[in-house]
Amino acid sequence: MKPDLDECLRAGGLRRTAQRYSVLEYLTRRPIHATADEIHAALNRRFPLVSRATVYNTLRDLTRAGLVRELSSEGKAALFDAVIHPHHHFVCDQCGALEDIEWFDIPDRSRKAATGDRAVRSYEVTFHGICGRCTKSSTTH
Amino acid sequence: MKPDLDECLRAGGLRRTAQRYSVLEYLTRRPIHATADEIHAALNRRFPLVSRATVYNTLRDLTRAGLVRELSSEGKAALFDAVIHPHHHFVCDQCGALEDIEWFDIPDRSRKAATGDRAVRSYEVTFHGICGRCTKSSTTH
DNA sequence: GTCCCTGCAAACGGTTTGCACCCGG
DNA sequence: CCGGGTGCAAACCGTTTGCAGGGAC
Numbered sequence: 001m002k003p004d005l006d007e008c009l010r011a012g013g014l015r016r017t018a019q020r021y022s023v024l025e026y027l028t029r030r031p032i033h034a035t036a037d038e039i040h041a042a043l044n045r046r047f048p049l050v051s052r053a054t055v056y057n058t059l060r061d062l063t064r065a066g067l068v069r070e071l072s073s074e075g076k077a078a079l080f081d082a083v084i085h086p087h088h089h090f091v092c093d094q095c096g097a098l099e100d101i102e103w104f105d106i107p108d109r110s111r112k113a114a115t116g117d118r119a120v121r122s123y124e125v126t127f128h129g130i131c132g133r134c135t136k137s138s139t140t141h
Numbered sequence: 142m143k144p145d146l147d148e149c150l151r152a153g154g155l156r157r158t159a160q161r162y163s164v165l166e167y168l169t170r171r172p173i174h175a176t177a178d179e180i181h182a183a184l185n186r187r188f189p190l191v192s193r194a195t196v197y198n199t200l201r202d203l204t205r206a207g208l209v210r211e212l213s214s215e216g217k218a219a220l221f222d223a224v225i226h227p228h229h230h231f232v233c234d235q236c237g238a239l240e241d242i243e244w245f246d247i248p249d250r251s252r253k254a255a256t257g258d259r260a261v262r263s264y265e266v267t268f269h270g271i272c273g274r275c276t277k278s279s280t281t282h
Numbered sequence: 283g284t285c286c287c288t289g290c291a292a293a294c295g296g297t298t299t300g301c302a303c304c305c306g307g
Numbered sequence: 308c309c310g311g312g313t314g315c316a317a318a319c320c321g322t323t324t325g326c327a328g329g330g331a332c
Contacts, residue, residue: 064235072214088255090256093207099259105251110245114245115231118270118273120231121270123267127261128262130262
């Protein structure tokens with residue numbers, strides 16, 4: 001159906017199995033932040049197909065293959081994204097909420113100078129602060 | 142001894158206790174990446190003073206107060222830094238190693254445009270790629 | 283046919299929490 | 308004196324792993 005996904009798997013040196021295919025397809029279809037558990041639940045909604053362990057193992061493999069990005073959400077469950085729509089993040093230091101920030105490039109000059117000869121595949125900016133909700137609720141008065 | 146640390150605590154709305162003071166002092170003295178467990182071990186090396194739970198609770202409080210930054214190191218134990226020497230990071234997608242990247246500013250233009258009216262307190266860039274060690278050891282041949 | 287992958291459940295490890303005691307203000 | 312902080316240990320929860328059976332190639 002979607003030969004490109006198969007090729008992605010192959011390119012990553014991963015055998016094509018129904019489980020891996022569906023995890024990858026889920027993430028590419030819904031390029032949102034999803035926890036391993038959400039993915040597991042979503043895939044098994046219709047009928048049991050993928051075990052929790054396999055979801056974790058698959059996500060690890062896909063991440064290593066560079067097909068998926070893992071965002072370790074400060075103590076909470078890790079979030080996974082298909083590597084499709086790059087974006088930055090805003091994290092609330094108080095409640096831990098994670099918001100997406102639209103993508104913008106960092107000037108090559110600063111970037112190259114700082115990373116040197118490292119093999120950089122991608123990058124993202126994480127902003128820290130207090131989100132709107134927390135600002136409102138914690139006003140001292 | 143160091144009145145400024147006391148003031149930091151106070152400013153964050155935190156009572157001044159020996160435990161909190163020593164955690165904060167440790168992090169400001171050694172502005173490196175340290176896990177909660179390393180901090181706990183280091184502080185209790187001479188004589189037991191801080192329990193593990195208190196280290197965790199204190200780090201949570203300090204983080205909320207903005208005195209300390211938490212880096213959730215992809216699945217592994219979280220790393221903590223005193224908010225003193227800002228720097229960026231390079232994460233190896235393969236082995237998870239975390240390297241420091243010297244600081245550089247992001248042009249205000251891009252930044253403001255992207256974050257809008259959010260209360261941004263700080264930001265950092267995380268580069269992803271394959272570190273030198275992994276590049277060497279995984280060459281296909 | 284050979285590995286690698288999967289499922290299950292148990293183990294793991296970092297972090298949080300309940301509760302009683304203690305101390306800072 | 309009061310409310311919050313601390314210590315201990317148990318609970319928690321996301322993630323990993325060992326092992327036996329099954330599927331990809």
